[in-house]
Every structure is written in C-alpha cells, then in structure tokens.
Amino acid sequence: MEKEILTLSGRSEDLEARSRRNNIHVVGKEEILKAREMERTPEGQSEQILIFPDYTQEVNSKKAAFREARSLLWTCTGVRDGLRYPATLVITPEGG
Template identity: 85%
Template sequence: MERTPEGRSGGIHIFPDFTQDVNSKRAAFREARSLLRTCTGVRYGLRYPATLVITPEGGQTKSFESPKDAVDYIKKKLSPG
C-alpha cells in the first residue's frame, strides 16, 4: 500500500471550509434532507451556498432556497416514509 507524505495510508480528503453564515443556511435544510432520506427514488443535494436541489424519479428537478418551501413540497408531492 502506498503511503502519503505524512506517513498515513489512504487517500487525500478535502473538506469545504464554509463561513458561519453559509453553514447556518445549509443547516436550515436538515429537516428537509431527513425527510428526503425516507423517499425512495429521489435524488437530492445541496448546492453552494444553500440551495436544495431535488429530482424525483422520472420527474422534473426543483430547486429551493427556502427550507420551509422545500419541506412543504416534500410533504405534499413526495409522500415521505
């Protein structure tokens, strides 16, 4: 196994370093992301700085900058868990 210069085995990990403001905006989507985990066939992700993108199976991609709007959409259109 190949070693990194620091002497540890494994790959290099890069972690984003967001400002506190961006982190809090992204954290506001916690409930929406939790609901999405229970939905089958739905792809989702957070784009910078804090936009939740949801793609239902066979559906059209939706983007949300408001956590409340995202939760309302998930509960009405995607019927989680």
C-alpha cells in the first residue's frame, strides 16, 4: 500500500506541475494594474514587478533547500549558478 501511495503521490505532483507549466507568478501585481489604468509602465517607482514560473509547493520547497548554498555562490566572483527543474543546482565557472 505504501509503495502504491508513493507512486500515486508522484503522479499527482507531476500532473499538477504539468498543468502549471504555462502559468506565471507575478509579484508586484498591484503595480501592473495601476500602470494599466494609467496606460503606461510604472516608471520611477520603488516597487518592482517580478515574474516567476508558477511551481507547485513541493517544487518550491525543494528549491528553497538550495537557498543557503546559492547565497554563498553569489558572493563568489566568476561563478554563475542556477536551478533546473525540478530542483537541480547547476554551477558554471567563468568561461563555461
């Protein structure tokens, strides 16, 4: 039963992730609405508009596990980092 529950749980997570694949998560939603009303972009405002992929809660928690390691990598010069779906840390040295 436990094996079947794990299999079904994995399938459910996969289906939810696929259904969100074309969605985006916008931070600064209010600024976009204000700009739309004024028919221009929000220039010179301190608020930022950020756009992120809409991941499931499970994927977000897996990505959050890399937060400390990524913050250490940000202090290193000549090193780039990124996360590939679902949560694989990729480190690229300067020059590839």
